[in-house]
Amino acid sequence: MTSVRPNFKALLPFFVFIFTFLSVGTIQDDFYALPAPIAVIAGIFVAFIIFKQPINTKIDILLKGCGDSKILTMCLIYLLAGAFATVTKATGSVDSIVHLGMDLIQVEYIYLGVFVIAAFLSISTGTSVGSIVALAPIVVGFADAGNFSLAILCGALLGGAMFGDNLSVISDTTIAATQSLEVEMSDKFKANIKIAIPAALLTIGVLVFQGFLLETQPSETESQPYSILKISPYLMVILLSVIGLNVFVTLFLGIIIGGVLGVIYADFSIIEYTQLIYTGFTGMTEIFLLSLLTGGLAALVAYNGGIEFILIKVKSLIKSMKTAQFGIAVLVSSINVAVANNTVAIIISGSIAKSINDEYALENKQTASILDVFACITQGFLPYGAQVLMILSFTKGAISYIDLVTNTWYLILLLISSILFIAFRKTHQHNPKPIM
Numbered sequence: 001m002t003s004v005r006p007n008f009k010a011l012l013p014f015f016v017f018i019f020t021f022l023s024v025g026t027i028q029d030d031f032y033a034l035p036a037p038i039a040v041i042a043g044i045f046v047a048f049i050i051f052k053q054p055i056n057t058k059i060d061i062l063l064k065g066c067g068d069s070k071i072l073t074m075c076l077i078y079l080l081a082g083a084f085a086t087v088t089k090a091t092g093s094v095d096s097i098v099h100l101g102m103d104l105i106q107v108e109y110i111y112l113g114v115f116v117i118a119a120f121l122s123i124s125t126g127t128s129v130g131s132i133v134a135l136a137p138i139v140v141g142f143a144d145a146g147n148f149s150l151a152i153l154c155g156a157l158l159g160g161a162m163f164g165d166n167l168s169v170i171s172d173t174t175i176a177a178t179q180s181l182e183v184e185m186s187d188k189f190k191a192n193i194k195i196a197i198p199a200a201l202l203t204i205g206v207l208v209f210q211g212f213l214l215e216t217q218p219s220e221t222e223s224q225p226y227s228i229l230k231i232s233p234y235l236m237v238i239l240l241s242v243i244g245l246n247v248f249v250t251l252f253l254g255i256i257i258g259g260v261l262g263v264i265y266a267d268f269s270i271i272e273y274t275q276l277i278y279t280g281f282t283g284m285t286e287i288f289l290l291s292l293l294t295g296g297l298a299a300l301v302a303y304n305g306g307i308e309f310i311l312i313k314v315k316s317l318i319k320s321m322k323t324a325q326f327g328i329a330v331l332v333s334s335i336n337v338a339v340a341n342n343t344v345a346i347i348i349s350g351s352i353a354k355s356i357n358d359e360y361a362l363e364n365k366q367t368a369s370i371l372d373v374f375a376c377i378t379q380g381f382l383p384y385g386a387q388v389l390m391i392l393s394f395t396k397g398a399i400s401y402i403d404l405v406t407n408t409w410y411l412i413l414l415l416i417s418s419i420l421f422i423a424f425r426k427t428h429q430h431n432p433k434p435i436m
Helices: 008-028 038-050 055-066 069-090 093-104 106-126 128-145 150-167 172-181 184-211 229-243 247-264 270-283 284-303 307-318 321-338 342-359 364-381 386-393 400-405 409-424
Strands: none
Touching: 008 038, 008 284, 008 307, 038 055, 038 284, 055 284, 069 093, 069 106, 069 172, 069 229, 069 247, 069 270, 069 284, 093 106, 093 229, 106 128, 106 150, 106 184, 106 229, 128 150, 128 321, 128 386, 150 172, 150 184, 150 364, 150 386, 150 409, 172 184, 172 247, 172 342, 172 364, 184 364, 184 409, 247 270, 270 284, 284 307, 284 342, 307 321, 307 342, 321 342, 321 364, 321 409, 342 364, 364 386, 364 409, 386 400
């Protein structure tokens, strides 16, 4: 393969994509008003205008980028993850998780309980936004019913939701990070958990302390029905993923078990089950198209020297394996600030991170973990991120953005844990490659 000349101009299509996405979101005060795939198409349109190759050559490059095996694998996993989430929701598995947790929480552990339930729900469903939507009304209701701090409750909810988003094997961010770095999900999970667990344990300690400071009487709430058996699909997916079973097999088994439970409990018929699977597929259309089109755009940019330009600039700041890891963290965080979407940030920065990872002989699983962790931290702190906006909308102005983030102990401690982990962890080279 011939070497590509670094070219800043080749980055313009990426800038158009980011600027289009960001400007429309700012004007509309909604960063999800413009579908992200449309913003990518704007970038592709500019690429076709400014790049000098013949039109057929540019189309060929675009299609090869869209059809890259990593991109297609990512897209298929998205479809299965969507089907799994839709089927298990229809069986009442999500409600069972929520109601079981709420039934077991004592008053002094209310803050801890919200964090744990949000974490379990998001790690099971793979979506922080979905967990927030499910739990935010309940959390606000707790604050109304007792002498609880709404800011602490919401901070625990946001922290727990981002904990699961970062670690879940069916999360968009996990899928994007592992496919970009060509690493097994189980390996990334094991590397990621070493950073997340210290932050989670410290968060638990803080929330327990704050809970014991409460002076409130237990509120009488109606106990909601739940089924322990209906939680089993989530437990099985988590267990099989940690063991290291192929993600396609894991999700397929989860869909089957969820369907069997749904039919047995008469939640839906077999025909309705097939419709739910397809609904799950269609629910992932945006991220599916986004990944596909971003892969094509990245191929055009890379072919014309844009990625090489970024690599040279980033590498000029890198002096060691540790600074390489910090460079990757800054890269994905900066892109996340621009696009307000942690999955998009990982997809955009994934190929660059892989190049740095290979050149400095880093561990693929560790780099995938860094990508995911810092993307989730940044997303959780963004005042215009979906998670923060969602929580603040449910509180109806009762707390401010500052109140929320200063009480999101998990994200604060995760940031500290991540920096310390990179700074003090003993690094080992893996398959070292000569630096060009």
